[in-house]
Amino acid sequence: MARYITLKDPQEHPAEATAWIPRQKATHKMQGPSGQAVASERLIKSSSQHTTRALLQKYGSVDALTQALIESDPEIDFERVGRKTGPSARIWVRDDHTALYAARSLEIIEDPNGVEIDRRKASPVAPTVLRERPLPWTGQLLPIETVVTRFALVKKLQLRHSSPAAYNVLYELARQLHETKRMALVGAGDKGQEPLIMQRGGSPHRGFLEGRVKDGAYLLVLHLSNLELRQGGPTS
Amino acid sequence: MAKGLIVKLGEHTSEFKISRLSRDKIYGKKRSVVIDDMDQECKAALLTADGDALLVSGNTSSMMIDEDFNSINRKALRAVDPDGNPVDKVPSTLGVEQALQGPIDPTRLLEHVTTAVYVLDPEEMAPELLEALERGEIYEVPFAYRSGYGTNPLFILKNEHGCFGLLGSPTNFQFCAPEDQDDGNAFEDDLMADLLDFAELF
Numbered sequence: 001m002a003r004y005i006t007l008k009d010p011q012e013h014p015a016e017a018t019a020w021i022p023r024q025k026a027t028h029k030m031q032g033p034s035g036q037a038v039a040s041e042r043l044i045k046s047s048s049q050h051t052t053r054a055l056l057q058k059y060g061s062v063d064a065l066t067q068a069l070i071e072s073d074p075e076i077d078f079e080r081v082g083r084k085t086g087p088s089a090r091i092w093v094r095d096d097h098t099a100l101y102a103a104r105s106l107e108i109i110e111d112p113n114g115v116e117i118d119r120r121k122a123s124p125v126a127p128t129v130l131r132e133r134p135l136p137w138t139g140q141l142l143p144i145e146t147v148v149t150r151f152a153l154v155k156k157l158q159l160r161h162s163s164p165a166a167y168n169v170l171y172e173l174a175r176q177l178h179e180t181k182r183m184a185l186v187g188a189g190d191k192g193q194e195p196l197i198m199q200r201g202g203s204p205h206r207g208f209l210e211g212r213v214k215d216g217a218y219l220l221v222l223h224l225s226n227l228e229l230r231q232g233g234p235t236s
Numbered sequence: 237m238a239k240g241l242i243v244k245l246g247e248h249t250s251e252f253k254i255s256r257l258s259r260d261k262i263y264g265k266k267r268s269v270v271i272d273d274m275d276q277e278c279k280a281a282l283l284t285a286d287g288d289a290l291l292v293s294g295n296t297s298s299m300m301i302d303e304d305f306n307s308i309n310r311k312a313l314r315a316v317d318p319d320g321n322p323v324d325k326v327p328s329t330l331g332v333e334q335a336l337q338g339p340i341d342p343t344r345l346l347e348h349v350t351t352a353v354y355v356l357d358p359e360e361m362a363p364e365l366l367e368a369l370e371r372g373e374i375y376e377v378p379f380a381y382r383s384g385y386g387t388n389p390l391f392i393l394k395n396e397h398g399c400f401g402l403l404g405s406p407t408n409f410q411f412c413a414p415e416d417q418d419d420g421n422a423f424e425d426d427l428m429a430d431l432l433d434f435a436e437l438f
Contacts, residue, residue, distance in 0.1 A: 018418040022349055022407035028315040028323045028385050036302045038313065045297045048281070048290040080289050085296055088282040092270045097292060100278055103270045111264040122268055144342045145372055149395045152257075152350045152402060158409045160418040167414050210346055217411035223346065227259055230397035231355060 004131040005159060007186070014134040015169035017159035042085045048097040050077045124201035128188035138192035141182040147208050151225035155205065159220045174211030174218035184209040186222060196224065239331030240359060241401065243377055243392070248362030249333060254401065257353040315385045327383045336392070339373035345391050348404025356392065356399035369394035379403060
């Protein structure tokens with residue numbers, strides 16, 4: 001299943017589009033010295049029963065552990081060392097490595113100097129980009145030069161039509177943006193003033209829509225930014 | 237002293253100190269911690285699928301292995317292109333003079349995803365380059381922070397807050413014709429969710 005984004009054009013026509021992410025083509029791959037294929041694997045080195053802390057607990061004192069290390073190899077988990085981890089479940093453990101069956105999350109907020117300014121119960125934000133809730137046309141058009149010199153465009157989604165009617169709307173949008181050499185500010189909410197949040201707990205982004213047309217085809221890209229090109233603390 | 241970015245426009249050389257710009261430095265950051273019933277911070281661990289091993293930080297290691305499960309020293313690895321031809325290692329471009337290309341059209345920057353932002357602190361700035369950047373012109377230079385198997389374009393620009401270098405990675409988006417209607421099955425949800433996990437940025 002694809003991720004769908006619905007957006008409106010200046011005439012309030014909604015168009016449902018699928019969102020594509022950029023595909024990176026591998027420029028090279030690694031081989032072994034004889035040209036053999038190699039792969040990165042995560043292997044077990046030890047396990048929680050064989051850490052220094054666990055061994056100290058088992059032997060009761062540093063001296064007893066030292067003696068055990070001289071006489072045998074208690075730090076090595078012979079049954080498991082060298083095994084591939086394979087599919088594993090992520091769990092939370094306490095300091096003594098006992099598993100947590102009911103975890104609670106806290107959010108810690110730090111200022112740009114790393115000083116903690118708030119600590120609160122984590123509450124994942126709800127997504128603002130939903131298939132059934134079209135993103136409104138904000139009418140705010142910005143010159144391309146302004147956008148690229150003020151924001152780092154850190155994520156991109158190509159929007160593609162999912163129906164002939166959507167093609168008409170998306171092509172026309174791309175044509176207008178192409179001809180005016182501008183990018184449209186895209187936001188969520190009734191007036192497009194809310195940030196774009198793609199999934200529950202996701203980060204908020206500003207959106208900028210770029211359009212190009214060529215020989216009846218179009219390229220419509222939603223550029224996302226969560227970083228302004230400036231230094232120092234936040235503005236008001 | 238750390239090596240800087242050295243660029244040449246025409247006959248004039250400019251040199252910048254570079255430092256990575258991140259959201260944390262501008263906005264601060266939010267981090268999540270998991271606590272137990274005694275309000276003590278807990279750590280993430282892995283439990284193998286068979287439930288046999290509990291793996292905490294430091295219990296695993298990544299290794300390169302071949303089909304016969306032989307461990308291959310990373311220094312013995314060699315890079316090849318998709319056709320199997322050897323690829324030479326490219327040294328870091330820092331401290332080495334690079335010719336600026338441009339001014340480029342701003343739409344070229346839109347054809348790349350910004351993967352890193354550097355603040356460029358001029359140590360020696362040619363007046364010609366300063367004037368060009370202040371006119372809003374954007375330049376491009378091949379960039380590799382450390383040695384590797386290729387370079388990426390670094391887009392150099394200036395605004396009222398200073399000079400910045402935006403490291404780009406090409407998007408390779410293709411134009412969409414009427415017959416390219418999307419059937420909606422291009423991606424699996426999980427893959428999309430991973431790639432759209434914006435919380436992982438920076």
